[in-house]
Amino acid sequence: MGHWFYRNIVEPGKLPLLLALASFVLTFLITRMVTRLIRAGKGPFRNVSSGGLHIHHVVPGVLLTVVGGFGAVATSRHDGPGVYVFAVIFGMGAGLVLDEFALILHLDDVYWTEAGRQSVEVVVLTTALLLLTLGGFAPLGVNDLTEDERDDRRVFLLTLAANFAFVLVSLFKGKLRMAIIGTLVPFVAIVGALRLARPTSPWAKRLYRSRPRARARSVLRAFHHDRRWSGPRRRFQDLIGGTPDSTPPPDAPDRR
Numbered sequence: 001m002g003h004w005f006y007r008n009i010v011e012p013g014k015l016p017l018l019l020a021l022a023s024f025v026l027t028f029l030i031t032r033m034v035t036r037l038i039r040a041g042k043g044p045f046r047n048v049s050s051g052g053l054h055i056h057h058v059v060p061g062v063l064l065t066v067v068g069g070f071g072a073v074a075t076s077r078h079d080g081p082g083v084y085v086f087a088v089i090f091g092m093g094a095g096l097v098l099d100e101f102a103l104i105l106h107l108d109d110v111y112w113t114e115a116g117r118q119s120v121e122v123v124v125l126t127t128a129l130l131l132l133t134l135g136g137f138a139p140l141g142v143n144d145l146t147e148d149e150r151d152d153r154r155v156f157l158l159t160l161a162a163n164f165a166f167v168l169v170s171l172f173k174g175k176l177r178m179a180i181i182g183t184l185v186p187f188v189a190i191v192g193a194l195r196l197a198r199p200t201s202p203w204a205k206r207l208y209r210s211r212p213r214a215r216a217r218s219v220l221r222a223f224h225h226d227r228r229w230s231g232p233r234r235r236f237q238d239l240i241g242g243t244p245d246s247t248p249p250p251d252a253p254d255r256r
Contacts, residue, residue, distance in 0.1 A: 013176050014134055016072070016083050019246055020091035021130045023057040027095030027239075031057060036242045041111065058103065061096025064089050098123050112245045117234075122243040169193035174201025198222055 037043040048055045068090025075082045097147040102110050104116040110116045161188045170179040170192030182189020199219045208215040238244075 006032030016087035017130065018134060019084055019234070020094075021127070021134065022086040023088045023091030024095045025127055025128075027092045028099050030073025031096060032241050035111070039242070043118050054102055056103065056109075057096045057099040061093045065097055066093070066231070070094055088180050094126075095123075098126060114244050116244055117237050118243070120237045124240075125177065129184060132181075132184045138228065139183050140177075165188065166193045167204075172197075172201060173203045196221055 034043075034045050038045050038047065048057075068086045068088075071088060072083060072087035076087060095230070097104075099119055100111065101122045104118045105118060108113055110120075161181075166186065166189040167179050167182050170182055170189050173192065173195070174197055175192040178188050178192030182192060196214070196218045197208065199208075199215065199222050204215065204218055208218060
């Protein structure tokens with residue numbers, strides 16, 4: 001295990017990415033714990049306000065992300081302690097920002113609503129992508145090519161184009177998760193591209209319009225898939241991020 005860690009993480013210079021990932025996940029988990037305590041009215045934590053304005057934690061998150069990103073770029077050496085410090089700062093900032101991703105997307109305080117689950121899902125997907133990158137996966141199947149294939153520019157470009165096409169098809173078929181993971185694991189994108197499209201996807205609306213059997217199969221498959229996986233996915237999201245409000249009262253005060 002130690003040899004694998006050194007060979008795949010430290011030796012190729014992936015330690016900054018590992019530190020950024022660790023600080024990202026830890027910051028997200030600590031932030032969720034604090035916001036859940038504030039929501040329950042427990043502990044010493046309270047909302048941060050200035051002049052009656054509630055300051056969401058995405059604000060310091062943006063500042064930390066900017067400092068960490070520009071600091072890493074400005075660092076002349078890429079293996080010194082400065083890089084590691086800025087990697088941790090960047091990971092902390094990204095954790096704070098993506099924890100409120102749903103608020104940025106909707107431009108509304110949806111933190112404890114059903115729409116707020118999108119923040120948890122984005123954090124989980126980001127963590128999975130970073131873990132795959134640390135494990136040696138390269139975008140669009142580059143790591144699957146031999147040295148000779150990489151030297152052959154035509155083979156290299158054709159491989160990138162083919163894998164990118166599968167990712168795009170998966171995306172247009174409404175399989176966002178498979179498309180994102182497929183950027184690093186092409187097999188996932190291929191499976192997503194070959195399967196039926198989601199009934200609400202652009203692909204289904206355009207190409208299944210005159211194919212009632214395909215449209216019916218798409219609806220039926222989506223129904224069975226959602227019935228099987230929506231429950232476990234929601235319980236996992238609730239475990240990490242907390243259970244959303246079932247029916248938020250109108251004009252409810254911000255409890256974060």
